[in-house]
Amino acid sequence: MSDSITGQEIERLIQLLARLPGLGPRSARRAALHLIKKKDVLMAPLADAMVEAVENVVTCSTCGNVDTSDPCTLCTDHRRDRNTIIVVEDVSDLWALERAAVLNASYHVLGGVLSPLDGVGPEDLTISALVDRVAQGGVKEIVIAVNATVEGQTTAHYITDQLEDFTVSISRLAHGVPVGGELDYLDEGTLSAAMRSRTKF
Amino acid sequence: MSDSITGQEIERLIQLLARLPGLGPRSARRAALHLIKKKDVLMAPLADAMVEAVENVVTCSTCGNVDTSDPCTLCTDHRRDRNTIIVVEDVSDLWALERAAVLNASYHVLGGVLSPLDGVGPEDLTISALVDRVAQGGVKEIVIAVNATVEGQTTAHYITDQLEDFTVSISRLAHGVPVGGELDYLDEGTLSAAMRSRTKF
Incomplete structure (x- = not known):
């Protein structure tokens, strides 16, 4: 989309949103439009949340978890x-x-x-x-x-x-049949691992 | 996820991201983690873009388009x-x-x-x-x-x-066969509209 259609601000917002995992160019446009429509109830709080996260979130030097405190x-x-x-x-x-x-x-x-x-x-x-x-x-x-x-x-x-x-x-971790899983859909590797590690009933 | 695992800031970021179209709770967590990992190259610019959009984007009073100027x-x-x-x-x-x-x-x-x-x-x-x-x-x-x-x-x-x-x-707009579309997959309504509006070759 050229800059003549939408302001550069909107175009930039779309391009940045498209870099999120799970969002492509089309869904990024949809997300941008949704944000613009819900400017005060969604976009402003989300921007605030991001600014706060940028400032406060750190990686724990002990375990590598992300949090607002280290450790x-x-x-x-x-x-x-x-x-x-x-x-x-x-x-x-x-x-x-x-x-x-x-x-x-x-x-x-x-x-x-x-x-x-x-x-x-x-x-x-x-x-x-x-x-x-x-x-x-x-x-x-x-x-x-x-x-x-x-x-x-x-x-x-x-x-x-x-x-x-x-x-x-x-x-x-143990290999085996996922809880709720159907044998029919499992691969041979998982099935044979589940069989080898079978437990007493 | 309880607040004891992640800081409230991260939890709030996830909840707000989950309200975007196309992102569910699971993909919102993935997006939040991606943003945290790319704090400086993605989250900070995205937060800036959103703050700017919140401030500058308006609805055109003539046509209803969204842009940074009105008209x-x-x-x-x-x-x-x-x-x-x-x-x-x-x-x-x-x-x-x-x-x-x-x-x-x-x-x-x-x-x-x-x-x-x-x-x-x-x-x-x-x-x-x-x-x-x-x-x-x-x-x-x-x-x-x-x-x-x-x-x-x-x-x-x-x-x-x-x-x-x-x-x-x-x-x-005309009804008809989408360009690149296969007749086999089209519904009867579209096919009959395309037939009624057939054009000379």
């Missing part, structure tokens, strides 16, 4: 079990595990997975910081909760190697 | 044909027609279509403003470019009735 709310929470660290790829995974409220543990955000093809090596992740946390003592269990992809599994193996010298128990 | 760029453009007015439901339709660059004409944004079930009557749309524009003289043709829905067609008929007393030619 983050999770790292300073005394009810959390600090003997167990759940290792995740990304903050979104941390959020997902917290929503499921699966384990009252601490976290460690890697910031990605090892991927030689994409040029991501161990020094690009927070693996050495994890080793430091374990070296400080007190950590009894590391749960590696990375995605079940080839890169995720490679990363899990690398971390296990790095932690070899410590007396820490290392576990990973 | 809008289109209404003040002297190269535009002011004898022809294209009537559209929404600003997004105006943008779509401008992208296609179909007709160098003026516009009139209705702000919706007549819909008794949703409680939208003629007084909720800018129909009387359109009649006023025609009454001022100089307008030779009105192209009614509303959606081909029942409500759209009802609105088109209502507008035609209102303009009965003026010597203005009223037309509507």
